[in-house]
Amino acid sequence: MWALPGSAISGDGPGRRALILVENLSVPFDRRVWQECTTLRDAGWEVHVICPRGEKRxxxxxxxxxxxxxxxYPLRAATGGPAGYLREYGSALWHTVRLARKVGPVDVVHACNPPDLLFLPALWLKRRGARFVFDQHDLVPELYLSRFDRGEDLLYRAVCALERRTYRAADIVLATNESYRDVALRRGGRRAEDVFVVRSAPAIDRFQPVPPEPELKRGKSHLLCYLGVMGPQDGVDYALRALAKLRDELGRTDWHAVFVGAGDAFEAMVELSRRLGLSEQVQFTGRIPDADLVRYLCTADVCLSPDPCNPLNDVSTMNKVLEYMAMGRPIVSFDLREARVSAGDAAVYAPDDDEAQFAKLIALLLDDPEKRARMGRIGQERISGPLSWRNSQASLLAAYAAACRDHAPVSAGGPVRTGKRPRH
Structure with a gap:
């Protein structure tokens, strides 16, 4: 296996135990968490994860x-508004503590949000000698504003308070980009030396190119592709309205579009596609195996990143953008701050939420194969260079070394570990 360049700074790794807490995805389906797990394992850590079960995997x-x-642990996703989230999070916290007792003493508890409630079991483990690493996947206050459109109401103030408590409890903070790091410093009051940027990056072994398959274009000249979650804040509705404009206002019918993924807005997006008269040109696959995903991406002429400008999206790194780049696909995006940081010249950018301009940029790329190829090469170079997981590995291991500085391993005195280990 490739040797980690950062392993020299992780001398605290061998013999130490880490416990990673996740609530909103299963592992190893959560690719970022899985990359962190294997990085720590390769640096000598004994790694445990507590997470919900998946539905099909x-x-x-x-x-x-x-x-x-x-x-x-079993977990039913929230339904029915705030009460549903209280049930979901209450169940998740109970199971997390139950399983943490089974794992026993650890050197580091590494909690991944959302929600910003995992500081509660983390504090319980801190009292037993663990250091707390907060891995901030989402800015939950911005997520609340962007998803629910309720303004800065009582629930918004509550999630802000929970974020403050999490920052205060953490020994080390992991930020997914510089915008999130700035929030940790400014809003969280953290010291610069305690905040490490660990960017998400595509799992390259998941994206091995295959020959294009023209039949996926359903008889059209071009294939457009969207990959990702379909929630209220993800902009699939913007993409569909842009495609309607591409057809109706620009007269372009030489394309087929495929939307890969699922989420709580999936059925609404299928219905919107029907109302816009796009059912014959737009295909919704739901979640599909990686092999099929790669087939679509390798055939796609243009990939879509229609996330609208809102408080969360403007400062968040979109995994789909990185995955498009890994496959050498040109991207059409709205002009978001972190989209430009990630994609650079691998994307073209429409003004905020301007669906007509989004459609025009799609048409521009469809008519310029040389530009598409050039943008694809730029994206691949960025993924293999400044945005590679190698750089994030070194930062992750530096964060763990900082967390464990002057901290003897919990196993040094041979503590009693509760519960039985799973059998190999």
Whole structure:
């Protein structure tokens, strides 16, 4: 296996134990968390994960995968407004504490949000000698504003308070980009030396190119592709309205579009496509195996990143953008701050939420194969260079070294570990 360039700074790794807490995705389906797990494992850490079970994958209550020990609990996703979230989060916290007791003493508890409630089991583990690493995947106050459109109401103030408590409890903060790091420093009051940028990056082994398959274009000259979650804040509706304008205002019918992914807005997006008269040109696949995803991406002429400008999207790194770049695909995006940081010249940018301009940029790229190829090469170079996981590995290991500085391993005195280990 490739040697980690940052392993020299992780001398605290061998013999130490880490426990990673996740609430909103199963592992290893959560690609970022899985990359962190394997990086720590390769640096000598014994890694445990507590997470929910998946619906169709990651369904076993316990598993040992590539040396990482995963403990999963049943969890029903929230329905019915705030009361549904209280039930979901209450259940998740109870199971997390239950399974943490089973894992036993750890050197680091590494909590990944959302929600900003995992500081509660993290504090319980801190009192037992662990250091707390807060891995901020989302800015939950901005997520609340962007998703629910309720303004700065009582619930907004509550999520802000929970974020403050999480920052205050953490020994080290991991930020996914410089915008998130700035929030940790400015809003969270953290010291610069305690905040590390660990960018998400595509799992390259997941994106091995295959020959294009023209039949995926359904008889059209071009294929457009969207990959990702379909929630209220993800902009699939903007993409569909832009495609309607591409057809109706620009007279372009030489394309087929495929939308890969699922989410709580999936059915609404299928219905919107029908109302716009796009059912014959737009295909919704739901979640599909990686092999099929790669087939679509390798055939796509243009990829879509229609996330609208809102408080969350403007400062967030979109995984789909990185994955498009890894496959050498040109991108049409709205002009978001972190979209430009990630994609650079691998994307073209429409003014904020301007669906007509988004459609015109799609048409521009469809008519310019040389520009598409040039943008694709730029994206791949960025993924293999400044945005590669190698750089994030070094930062992650530096963060763990900082967390464990002057901190003896919990195993040094041979503590009693509760519960049985899963069998290999």
């Amino acid at each position: 990651d369904t076993e209550p316990e598993a040992v995968i590539d040396g990482v020990r995963i403990h999963r």
